[in-house]
Amino acid sequence: MSLDPTLRNIRGTFDILPQAAASEGAHEVPSCAWQHVEQVIREVLERFNFREIRTPILEPTPLIARGVGQLTDIVAKEMFAFRRGETDYVLRPELTAPVMRAYLQHRLDQQGSVQKLYYLGPCFRAENPQKGRYRQFHQFGVEVIGAETPEADAEVIAAMMAVYEAFGLRKLRLRLNALGDADTRPRYKAALQAYLEPYAEQLSAISRKRLETNPLRILDTKDARERRLLENAPRILDFLSPSARAHYEAVKAHLQELGIAFVEDPFLVRGLDYYTHTTFELESPDLGAQSALAGGGRYDLLAQELGHEAAVPAIGFAAGIERLLIALQAQHYAFPEDPGLDVFLVALGQNAARWSLCQAQQLRREGLRVDLDLKGRSMKAQMREANRQQARYAVIVGEEELLRKQARVRDMRTGQQHDVAFDELSDFLKGTVVRLT
Structure with missing residues (x-):
């Protein structure tokens, strides 16, 4: 059978077939394995009393631009956005801003003091397609909205770890950092800029641009020369206010009590503007250079970015299902077989x-x-x-x-x-x- 080549699925997307596939444009893992993974995720998160929320794939472009941050790579380079009539639309590149929009729009705060929500569905970014990075990909994650305590941070991290433990994944590494409160980030940004400006000519073109707009993103660099330049850079933990430091220390203490191992990483800032206080990332060595399985953090300022009159404490994580599948395959996970017919x-x-x-x-x-x-x-x-x-x-x-x-x-x-x-x-x-x- 033949098909007009112009009608094939778009590069960076794939079909999920009932059987394992090796053809171009198809994911190698069959649909029954995807269903199994999704079922385990749901079962684990529901044991933590998270309840599912589903938001539209189409969202207003300003929601993502204001929520994620105008200067982030997602908004600057990776959105699939278009206009129809007088309205600007975007295929959602992530789900935290849409979930917060739904929380505010539908006054979910009136349904209980804390909303524990989980989601599972496709997202879209104009990525350069490669292993574990696609233009349509699938995320799952949780958001705890309405709780500002360190216990909420620990609960979210514990739920994330429980998902991966349910699959028996090994050799995982949890990285942890703190970005402090609303005053910490501007002061640290100024200190980091002051430190890096004398080395501006030694930075890559991307990092030189970030130095003026979003210098914390330079901390994410994989460039060996830039990593050496950052060895003596100021650390954000040195800029935490007393209350922010107390919050961070309490989170670490709770994780230790829960038996969750972590390493502190002062370079972990993540790429979204809405993060404050706790930030974290879970890595697997089976993913290669792009080692992140999941990540998240606290984003108490997001609601105000979306026009709410006051801050709304919130924390969550997001994770890619494709990356989870890669890690499971690398560790020879025994996916259930298709049960066949009776x-x-x-x-x-x-x-x-x-x-x-x-x-x-x-x-x-x-x-x-x-x-x-x-x-x-x-x-x-x-x-x-x-x-x-x-x-x-x-x-x-x-x-x-x-x-x-x-x-x-x-x-x-x-x-x-x-x-x-x-x-x-x-x-x-x-x-x-x-x-x-």
């Missing part, structure tokens, strides 16, 4: 085909996974199809079986065959079917 109905002739169509519906109402031939093929071809779909049983009916009102039921594992009356077929199958796991 029953495949093999019909010989038009009358039997009509009977099979009705019988399939009845068996499905009884909770069985059932399929049937829709192409009018031979018995041999239908049996091959039953075998291909890993059916536990094949139920064979032709004119003779219709007259006797008995079906031939073949055990596809053993080859044994039974004659079963039509009115006993459902009970027989429900009593003998053992689902594949």
Whole structure:
């Protein structure tokens, strides 16, 4: 089969197929593995009493520009934005700003003092596609809105760690830092600029631009020469106010009490303007240079950036499902196999085909996974199809079986065959079917 090349899926996106795939434009992990991962994520987060929130894929462009920050790479270079009529739209590049918008718009503060929310869905960025980085990717994460205590920070980090522990991932590293309160970041920004300005000519073109606009992003550099220049740079922890330091120390103490290991990293600032106080990132060595599995932090100032009259304490994390899948594959995670069918109905002739169509519906109402031939093929071809779909049983009916009102039921594992009356077929199958796991 052929397809007009101009109609293939867009570079940086992929199809998720029912079976494992090796073709270009398809993700190698089948849909049943994605479903398993999503189910585990939901189960873990719901044990922490997080409740799901779903926001639109389309959001107003100003929401992301104001929420994420005009000078961030996301807004400056990575948004898929367009105008229709008088409205500017963007395909959401992240979900924290949309969740905060929903919180404010729908007055979720009136539903309880603290909102514990989780999400799972696609996001879009104009990335240069590479392993673990796509133009359409899938995020999951949580937001705790309305709690300013260090316990809330520890709860979010504990929930993040619990997800990855549920998959049995090893060799993970949690990096931790603090950005302080509203006064800390401007003072540190000025100190960092003063330190780096004499070295401006030694910085890359990107870092020279960031030096004027967003110097904290230089701390994220992977350039070896710039890393050496930063060795003696001022540390943001030295600029924390007493209350900000107390908050950070309390978070560390809670993590230690919970048995969650971490390393302090003064260079961890993350790329979004709305972060304050705690910031963190979880890394896996199985991801290569782009090692981040998940990350997040506190963003008490975001609500005001969106026009709210006062700060709203909030903290959360976001994580990529594609990156999680890469780490799971690297550690040879045993994804559950597709369970296959319980029953495949093999019909010989038009009358039997009509009977099979009705019988399939009845068996499905009884909770069985059932399929049937829709192409009018031979018995041999239908049996091959039953075998291909890993059916536990094949139920064979032709004119003779219709007259006797008995079906031939073949055990596809053993080859044994039974004659079963039509009115006993459902009970027989429900009593003998053992689902594949």
